[in-house]
Amino acid sequence: MTSWLAYLVAAWLLVVGLYGVVTSHHLVHTVVCVSIAQSSTYVLLLGIGYQNGATAPIFGATTPPGTAVVDPVVQALSLTDIVVSATVTALLLALAIQVHRRHGTVDPDELHSLRG
């Protein structure tokens, strides 16, 4: 009945990550918090695909076809998710460096006006 409580880890990670973004004092910290919020999706996806006692969805000599395996679709989605997360992190960090060059600060609260 309470077996879905495991998914709450994902909900917690998302909200904690967003809290970090809202209260951040440093743009690199903000980017890390965005990554944490994103990582909640991996936990949720892999949690949905998990089955008790099942093994990895890779067949071979020790895992003949027909063995109980966990869901490969959510694992593939997690891989896509991680790649997108890494690219977003890279772009955001590049933007943080650019903000530091232009404004001389990395505190989001001190960035008031747009400058060309």
Add this chain to the structure above:
Amino acid sequence: MTRRTRLLVFAVGGLGLLVVLVIAMAGIPGFGGGLHPYRDRAVAAGLAQRTPNVVASVNFDLRGLDTFGEELILLASVLGAATLLRTTRTERRREPPAPRSLPSTVLAGYLMLPVTLVLGLDVVVHGHLTPGGGFQGGVVLATGLHLLYVAGSYPALRRLRPLDWYEYGEAAGSGLFALTGLAGVVAGTGLLSNLLPHGSFGSLLSTGTVPLLNVAVGIGVGAGVVVLLAAFLEAEVATR
């Protein structure tokens, strides 16, 4: 908006989000249960294509178009980051200062470099048989190269890293992926269809186009990550 009001707004929104999430999660089939309709269909389809690693089959065969989009996202992000980080007019390039590393770190860096590169290649070419694939192996290859930086030899890293060639490599990886996909259109079986012979289950040259696409992605990701890290390193180490 002051920090106080911002926190208040977040408290209301975050709590609401949490409530909605919990209601939704209570409706998901229980954790660890046996009900996985997508798993059943994907495993059957992957085994029909004689692919031992069903995750690779999903990524490079059953939904290859999505992975091509993913590859292009990576390409666009590397391009964007490199553009944002290029040396501005007010900054001047400089010779990076002489690095200081512990002798043990230097030794470990040089020892691990060949091991990591071989491991990366292994992860890429066996992506259809064992855990791994082009994305994972490409990242291992690219970060392995940067052990030279950890070992304190930025000039050696620069020599081993003619950036032009990595930029070509990144484009070539995406191009190889696109060409493999278009081959299906030319052959009349559809975009990114698995048109090569599937071979025998578990052998290196099997599962049709999956290893080919893995190698394409491995080249693209490896080169892309090298270009990306180079942009960050140049911005930090070689400018003032």
